[in-house]
Amino acid sequence: MKIDILTIFPDFFRGPLDYGIVRRARETGLVEIIIHDLRAFTKDKHRTVDDRPFGGGEGMVLKPEPIFECLESFGDVAPRKVRMRPGAKQSVILLSAQGRRLDQMLAAELAALSQTEKGRIVLICGRYEGVDERISDYLADREVSIGDYVLSGGELGAAVIMDAVTRLIPGAVGNQNSTRQESFTEFAGEGARDTQGDGPSSTCVSGGLLDYPHYTRPADFRGMAVPEVLMNGNHDQIRNWRRKTALAKTLLNRPDLLDRVALTAEDTELLEQIRFEQVELDAIRRQDILRDGASPVSTKDQK
Numbered sequence: 001m002k003i004d005i006l007t008i009f010p011d012f013f014r015g016p017l018d019y020g021i022v023r024r025a026r027e028t029g030l031v032e033i034i035i036h037d038l039r040a041f042t043k044d045k046h047r048t049v050d051d052r053p054f055g056g057g058e059g060m061v062l063k064p065e066p067i068f069e070c071l072e073s074f075g076d077v078a079p080r081k082v083r084m085r086p087g088a089k090q091s092v093i094l095l096s097a098q099g100r101r102l103d104q105m106l107a108a109e110l111a112a113l114s115q116t117e118k119g120r121i122v123l124i125c126g127r128y129e130g131v132d133e134r135i136s137d138y139l140a141d142r143e144v145s146i147g148d149y150v151l152s153g154g155e156l157g158a159a160v161i162m163d164a165v166t167r168l169i170p171g172a173v174g175n176q177n178s179t180r181q182e183s184f185t186e187f188a189g190e191g192a193r194d195t196q197g198d199g200p201s202s203t204c205v206s207g208g209l210l211d212y213p214h215y216t217r218p219a220d221f222r223g224m225a226v227p228e229v230l231m232n233g234n235h236d237q238i239r240n241w242r243r244k245t246a247l248a249k250t251l252l253n254r255p256d257l258l259d260r261v262a263l264t265a266e267d268t269e270l271l272e273q274i275r276f277e278q279v280e281l282d283a284i285r286r287q288d289i290l291r292d293g294a295s296p297v298s299t300k301d302q303k
């Protein structure tokens, strides 16, 4: 797979390309990542990439010409209408706060392009007040946001997409099963819910929930013990514990995900247990507060 990144700050990518899975994937030729300096596609002596907005207003806008010309210099990018068809092999993405929000399903969809001949992703990084809208209207086939906040440029977003996609390319991660077991992964393609296999490593896929908690040695760190169940070698119990803790964490941090996944009868039962235990825990906490004489009102309010 080829990933092209169009930016006015090419040096920005020195770090993100040079570590871990992304570095290895580049070195082994699974992915080729090319950074293009948009200033190389300007024609004036100041190498101007931005201009004032029509209609007035704050800030500057990235001009369309360098971006169009950079993309055209590749020579082999499919026309936009071909890229917009289902099953397209290439995607030209404009990073934008106004875009579709990146999630694991979109990352998997983009990584699937790596399986096709000529699979290619082009990431266009905006700056200033944004990019001339004609990029979105006539050049990019989609706009992608990495979250509901405004960044000062698309480079961090491009790095995030590049990383999330690269680690899903078959062969990028040593054990392919590990990317199937991760948070959100029900949405990430076939086999993601496959629970067959031996040993605890294959006994709990996230199935669209958050991942279960992980521990390593030492078993006792400063009096903080690893859950006993993980040490007894009973794979059924381990699987059950992992599913339950994944459900508990999802309920606590991302309850919205629970509405989107297909829960089994066992999951529903575990969720009931979790909710019941939570109520009990809250009651114990309240009793502790009353017993210790501490008021639930903050000390600041008491003064």
Ligand code: SAH
Residues within 6 Å of the ligand: 094, 095, 096, 097, 098, 124, 125, 126, 127, 128, 129, 130, 131, 144, 145, 146, 147, 148, 149, 150, 151, 152, 153, 154, 155, 157
């Ligand atoms: N005026 C724009 C923000 C421009 S920020 C607005 O209000 O929506 C400048 C550039 O940063 C954008 O062109 C885009 O490329 C990038 N950017 C900002 N926030 C982003 C986000 N959440 N996701 C992806 N890219 C983002």
